[in-house]
Amino acid sequence: MLQVLPFSKYQGLGNDFLLLDGRSLGDSEDTLGLTPERVQRLCDRRFGVGGDGVILALPPREGGELRMRIFNADGTEPEMCGNGIRCLARFLADSDGDVAPRRWEVETLAGRIVPALAEDGRIRVDMGAPFLAPDTIPTGLAVGVEGLPVGLLEVLGQPLAVAAAGMGNPHAVVPVDDVSVIDLETLGAALEVHEAFPARTNVHFVQVMAPDHLVMRVWERGAGPTLACGTGACATLVACHLLGLSDRHARVDLPGGPLEIHWDEASGHVIMTGPAEAVFDGVVAPSLFGPAPAAPPAADMTEPVVAEAIPAPASIDCATACVNGCLRPGACASADARARVTALLEGRSLDDLVALAGESLESRTRGRLSRDEPAAP
Numbered sequence: 001m002l003q004v005l006p007f008s009k010y011q012g013l014g015n016d017f018l019l020l021d022g023r024s025l026g027d028s029e030d031t032l033g034l035t036p037e038r039v040q041r042l043c044d045r046r047f048g049v050g051g052d053g054v055i056l057a058l059p060p061r062e063g064g065e066l067r068m069r070i071f072n073a074d075g076t077e078p079e080m081c082g083n084g085i086r087c088l089a090r091f092l093a094d095s096d097g098d099v100a101p102r103r104w105e106v107e108t109l110a111g112r113i114v115p116a117l118a119e120d121g122r123i124r125v126d127m128g129a130p131f132l133a134p135d136t137i138p139t140g141l142a143v144g145v146e147g148l149p150v151g152l153l154e155v156l157g158q159p160l161a162v163a164a165a166g167m168g169n170p171h172a173v174v175p176v177d178d179v180s181v182i183d184l185e186t187l188g189a190a191l192e193v194h195e196a197f198p199a200r201t202n203v204h205f206v207q208v209m210a211p212d213h214l215v216m217r218v219w220e221r222g223a224g225p226t227l228a229c230g231t232g233a234c235a236t237l238v239a240c241h242l243l244g245l246s247d248r249h250a251r252v253d254l255p256g257g258p259l260e261i262h263w264d265e266a267s268g269h270v271i272m273t274g275p276a277e278a279v280f281d282g283v284v285a286p287s288l289f290g291p292a293p294a295a296p297p298a299a300d301m302t303e304p305v306v307a308e309a310i311p312a313p314a315s316i317d318c319a320t321a322c323v324n325g326c327l328r329p330g331a332c333a334s335a336d337a338r339a340r341v342t343a344l345l346e347g348r349s350l351d352d353l354v355a356l357a358g359e360s361l362e363s364r365t366r367g368r369l370s371r372d373e374p375a376a377p
Helices: 036-043 082-096 184-192 230-242 335-347 350-372
Strands: 005-012 015-021 053-058 066-072 106-108 111-117 123-126 149-155 158-166 170-175 202-210 213-220 224-226 249-254 257-263 270-274 277-284
Touching (some): 005 082, 015 082, 036 053, 036 066, 066 082, 082 106, 082 111, 082 123, 149 184, 158 184, 170 230, 184 202, 184 224, 230 249, 230 257
Parallel strands (some): 015 053, 066 106, 170 202
Antiparallel strands (some): 053 066, 111 123, 149 158, 158 170
């Protein structure tokens, strides 16, 4: 892992993330040296930076402009995050000096998602079509006459009428009369791991104020109570419309603020529009991650090593396949990237690297400030 790790913190309606730019790195540097334990340390609000997750901007693999990986605060990797991809788009615009109109083709575990920078500074995201078949969510609930999986589940001895929908990740939606009286931490935690959701689930309690106005509270899979969930707001609108509780277009109020959600009838896609804002830029101190891991023991050379005994696939994900040592030392797929990193580290002191990261962050901050200044009359 790099000795110096610059990052930017962004938030979307209070759902906050640490953004790391790895677009210039080879595929072997897929997670920038992050492990679940290191993600947990970064996201710790007392001993780390603090955040609901970590987002990596990476080189594309399937023809998109870039690829997004996101890790929850507990180190798990979800398929998608609506607030997270809005923060990523705002981060990209700030980093690259982009202005509206600008759109990005972003590869995610939930497929290709297309966020766009709107003239008013908000981020508009085409989230694609919702998943309503039980095996695609996934859920053990059966599809009802409403057209989505529904059922009465017993959660801690309490019956809950639950609807399920997917936005590339699973969501359980529970309409209630008053969201303010729900014991979110108890019921949300229990419903997340209910057997009806084999991959666990995000949980949303929703109160219908009017057909075009919903209020919801969020329990996110792997993060707990959060101020907002973009994919959850989309899934909630879809579920409420199919249940006959709302229109296709509604304002969805979350604890962190409102999102505008529209389920387009012509395309079948769900469109989410909302804010994403920079909080601060920084550099992670190497000491946060503790001492570097010990080098693997040297190979026993008493017997000749037969190179042909090791499979040589066309491509190797070094971040996972080579954790115990390089599988192809004679033709390492990440040799060039590692050489560049080594040259950078050996050619500069730690102070120089911190200064270099600071210059990049300062440049991005100045760009944001100039963007936010009112135009001269």
